[in-house]
Amino acid sequence: MTESQLRNNEAELIKSVCAGEREAFYELVRPYERMIYATAISVVKNPADAEEVAQEAVLKAFSHISAFREEARFSTWLVQITYNEARMKLRKARPHLYESIDHQEPNEEGDLWPKDYADWRPIPSELLEQNETRQAVQDAITSLSPTYREVLVLRDVQNLSIKETSTILGISEPNVKTRLHRARLLLRDRLAPGIDGSWIKGQPYRKARAW
């Protein structure tokens, strides 16, 4: 389906939802379940909270569907609602922390120096079938500060554009680029020790690289 077909299709479904057809809303949201969940977990970090946030966001989208403006993509709108819900949950759960998270501005001046120069071979896709690998990657992502994590998840996990990311997070486009760049380099450094197998629990240190 092309972008315009998708949009037309979604516009039709939205009309049906507004006319009271609840089933149409299921159809509208179904392709974006993963996207909603990944957005939620990138902010709240734990799966149970992420699921709750995802549910709240979908309910909110349903009750506010008439507020959706067609100049935006439906997926972007959904992600934005999810993102707001997730932040609200964080604020409720940890008001003292929220303040510092929200205003924390990592030093974005100066250059980031890579710590590791190991030569990585291409990663075989089968590696992600392993729970340990997925967990290691998840842990590396959640260990990033929220400022970097959110940009990384929207851009590289969800494949949203720079413009969409900038709209959702309320930051400038150059800022999206800078944060993404730093997030990728930081993540690379955090995952690098793992390529010797050291992050796989119970695995002895291996000289041979996992990929």
Next chain:
Amino acid sequence: MVRKEGEMATIEISCVEVWREISNYLNEEISPEMRERMEAHFKACAHCTAVLDGTRNVVELIGDGRVFPVPDGFSKRLYKKLQKSP
């Protein structure tokens, strides 16, 4: 050095300059001139090539979709909630 007309010399850049642009390079968000300079640098610098390959791997790894799997029963529970909503 004798250069043909219209031919530009590739101006060398430092590793630090390369790192600054690695993310934009992967996203193809750099000028053709910068791309050419970076590629010349990668040919000569194993460290920067390692940083480039590692960063590309990381981008592929996290974009895979299997990194944040939706929990079992997620859809079911979601639609149940929706059905109950007013």
